[in-house]
Amino acid sequence: MPQGLKAREARLAFWMLLPTFSIVIAIVILPVIANFWIAFKPIQLGDLRPPRPAVRESVRAQPAAVGEALVVRYRVQNRTDNPITWARIEDALPPGLTPAELPEACRVQGAKIVCELASGLEPGQTVNLTLRFTAGPAYFAAGAPYPRDTRPAVESRAPNPILARPFTLDNFRAVLSDPDFWPMLKVTLAYTVFGTVLSILLGLFAAQLLSPPFAGRQVLRGLFLFPYVAPVIAVAFTWVFLLDPFAGTINALLLKYGFVHDPIPFLSQRYWPVQFFGMTVQVPLALTMVILFEGWRYFPFAFLFILARLQAIPSELYEAARVDGAGIWASFRFVTLPQVVGILATLFLLRFIWTFNKFDDIFLLTGGAAGTETITIKVYDFAFARANLGQGAAQAVVLFAILALFLIVYFRYAPKGEV
Amino acid sequence: MALVLTLLVGLSAALASLGSVSLLLVLWGGLKTVFPLDAALAGGLLLGGLAWALARRRRLGSLPMVLAGIGLALVWALTAGGDPYRLGLGAFWNGLAPLTAGGLAGLAAAYGLREVRLERPDSEAWELVGLRLLRGAAFLVFVFMVVFPFWAMVAASLKPRAEFLADPANLGLPLSVFSEGFWPGLKKMLVGYREVLVTFKFLRYIGNTAFVSISTMFITLALAVLGAYAVARLEFRGRALMERAILLTYMFPAIVLAIPLYTIFTQLGLRDNLIGLIIVYLAQTLPVALYMLRSYFETIPASLEEAGLIDGCSRFEVIWRITLPLALPALASVGLYVFMIAWNEFLFAFMFLDTPELFTLSRGMVGLNSQEVPRQFLMAGAVIVTVPIMILFFWFEKYLVGGLTAGGVKG
Incomplete structure (x- = not known):
């Protein structure tokens, strides 16, 4: 057989076998390797849930007249057993509120409150973010919206516990x-x-x-x-x-x-x-x-x-x-x-x-x-x-x-x- | 010696026939009955003696033996007051049961002694008769062993709980429901199926299972045809090694894959998902399908394809126009085999699926296995899972057997 034809046949065979190979490697070979990996890691079934902070918003003070304070608190909790390395909370800011006292992590960005926890949360750690605003006339003109009516959007990053946990022989x-x-x-x-x-x-x-x-x-x-x-x-x-x-x-x-x-x-x-x-x-x-x-x-x-x-x-x-x-x-x-x-x-x-x-x-x-x-x-x-x-x-x-x-x-x- | 041989045959025939009739009466009639051991022993010895006496005169025929059996049963019935099985029914049925048993015993004894030279039985005659007795017993045992559970499954699915608990040994159909007319009776009989299909959403599960199985079948076939063709026809390095690797994956325990796949699929969001299930089934069936198809492709003469190549067809045209039409039987075998694996699969369906809307039949069955659900519904579910496979099996038995022997379905 000529050399070029042979190479072409081998290439064709490669492409024809590729799908089967990829599936078998992905679903059989890699999992077996992954099984060995997991066997050396202290991992519980619960660790599969991605660690996300739980955020609870509460309104500590609601203004009754112009010039009074509106106080909102975000209680950010890591209830998982795994660390969270970074989290960001974003919530809509009702109109007519001027910030009076904000924690270091938070800032007002347009019509939004953005809080960023750059150092993350340890397992079980709770951070309270208390934000104080002064209500202006526009707030009442908009019908004095209750801040909890908009839900905060939460983003977070955490290392995958399967990769992050230390190797151990405890399982064996x-x-x-x-x-x-x-x-x-x-x-x-x-x-x-x-x-x-x-x-x-x-x-x-x-x-x-x-x-x-x-x-x-x-x-x-x-x-x-x-x-x-x-x-x-x-x-x-x-x-x-x-x-x-x-x-x-x-x-x-x-x-x-x-x-x-x-x-x-x-x-x-x-x-x-x-x-x-x-x-x-x-x-x-x-x-x-x-x-x-x-x-x-x-x-x-x-x-x-x-x-x-x-x-x-x-x-x-x-x-x-x-x-x-x-x-x-x-x-x-x-x-x-x-x-x-x-x-x-x-x-x-x-x-x-x-x-x-x-x-x-x-x-x-x-x-x-x-x-x-x-x-x-x-x-x-x-x-x-x-x-x-x-x-x-x-x-x-x-x-x-x-x-x-x-x-x-x-x-x-x-x-x-x-x- | 000839007498001992005929006595042995008579005893075995009587024990088997009288015992089988008794068992059938219990299982189908739901009757209280006895195993007539004494009658079987006495009748069997008499039957054997009679066969010996008959065979001294001329060749032993079936008809005299059957008549002898019925005659003996008649004596038995009369001495036992007309109801030896203690059925307590009308005189007709009370009498019919022992007479049938006796006739069967005669027939069995005649078969056991057929064409055996009884004048001077040699070791060959002993072996022949021994083999026949063994075969007869094995037939009874095997047929009973195979039919009984499936029959029980169907019978129990048609019976209301109270009726079943009244006599769990009775696997007869609950014909009493028909007293109100045929259609209302049928409706009452099938109530378990209606409940399972509608209330327990098995209609939906059938759809899901069919989707998963049929998708797996077609994707596996398509990919395996490509791979098998490459291995069978094209030359490349590492071909032998690859064949070994394919067979090796065949030995992999599914449970070893279960934990990592659960972990990875959960993190990828593929777990509670029918597509994820199909991917796992592909990996389980592809290697064997490829292996089976490759063996078949190798039996197709390459010269046919070369003719196509010379005529200017591309490789894929050759596969589509020449190889595949010739390989249709193998495709049917492999397709059925893959369908069966996907349809029957339990472990991954059980571990992966959480959302009831996505359940396959195997997964849905788990929900029926609870104290709150009547066993009737569980058995109706079992029938629903089994019947499609059985229909396919009987339609395509030839192909499926071919597939089973070629690949050796993993199980």
Whole structure:
């Protein structure tokens, strides 16, 4: 290819990829960097409101006749936790008023009062600006307007707290010394591993079920995808509704058939004692339910991929196995399994990462209560429930680090060529 | 050995059939009933024995087995005073339930033993029958598991609170409303939908969600077509690296982006804003859409485009006139996939939107999940969120499945 054409192609490719790149950089890459930044800053949710002074105007003296005084006071307050470096207040000046005594910050400019606080306001600081005017005849000719009828316009400048606050390790200290840190990691691991394995196993079963052709197979395949394509909020709320201890269908069924004597609070109880050969085992109830939901909702994903793989296996392989005297189990074990093991490994990796990253499902089912608090729920809890963005971001960094560790270990030790 | 095999099949068939009928009676009829374990065990053994006896004479057919099942059920019904399921309805219904169950059990047993050589069952026969039993059970479990919640969602959305609380196990339709005539009855049944759509402003939320999803879909398609074409056809440095980077963004946890995006969007005034939401959805769908389209473009022979280039078309004319028409199936797959992601998205809609006028359906649903709102309305809302996706899904199943397998919808 000629050199000029090549350069032109590269330039064209650049312009065609630019929009995608800009969006991904702006919405994925930069935020991740910003997350690291915030993790090292003591920032609360409230700091996101730009620090603005609150201004209250009051009329201290209202003139009754020409020559009397009109006194206006502006009470300027910084009610935020962040400094304001500069503020300016502008208000309309009724006609016929001559300034008698103005604070240093204020001046009359045409038909306006302008006050400028050049040195700003510290957090919690209040400045009172009292302005004294003498009323002339023009004031009364204009109908003696009440100064509070016009609202003061306020402008201010303040450093962005996200940039201005000092760097600190406090957020990480808070996150790592949280008493729930290790239990939360255990819950996350259990949820991720069991949820992943369950959804893949169910998917494998379902794919085996639908792999030989029969009437109605297409309809069933569509049906089996339902849990996966339906909006998470709809299916999660449906299961919450079905599992309700007082008015839920599942408990009503169990009671009706006499399997239990008291309703089971499936999603709100941490442990459920189960009699097992005379021993009482404490089963983590809510966590189990959440894992079952995970298996139910995501088995179609595994099902779809495994089914596609199963249908691509040449039937000669099975015939050859039959000729060799392999039974059904043997042909599954020695023909099917080796063919799907690659896709199973890929599915395991994908589902493992996505389950680890999963937030919506547990948040909607239990809100992280009753021993189902995973690391993503914890991020939300720190940042929004406790309104501490810095700690939430620090928790997110921990999440990120664990994820990176998984990926490194996986790509280091996984058999090559599977992914 | 043959007897053991037939007994096993008979037992499984009877347990599954009698149990399923019982469950359906409870779920749809709202009836007080029992799980007839004793009858299932006894009947199953008898059915198995009968199959063994029948199979000694000649090949086992379905009809004799069904008749045998009905016969056994008849005996069961008579010994239990005509109402073995303890339904307490008229004689017709009381009798119909066990007879149906018995017939089904016979049919299932006949299917389980079909074409099995019962004279001398070898290990292959055992495996075959075992597999059939497993498949049968798995079918029941999977179909129930998938259909049940969706059926429950619809049924509960049609039922007034009092009627539901009277028997939460009953997921049948509240047909009693039709006693006042068809139209008033229908109106009464759909009251939850009217409330949710009008009082809870879901009509507006449907509009917002459609706006966000459709905008996301078209913008993603347009940008992804450009990017995918560049990666598939044009030569430039760093192409391989870029593909890796695209896949990597696929692994990014949304919650890690949530805090910084919340912070930045709040400060930029983009947070409580549908445009801001669309931008986030673009970032979530673009990489996968680009990846999927690129794979498809690579299957289109480049020679077709070269012909166009030689005829004097510009690159963009070639894309518009040659590549896109050929890639229509892939565009449909990717478009549907993007639409689905945007429609179903919860986290960012939940965090970003504060103004009720801007709510998407996912965000609006949160407001229905409260103690003050009847569960009927919550379920009606769930149906409203789900139905458009389901309609699309059934219309375009072929494309959507293609999209799902090609991209592996993140979820």
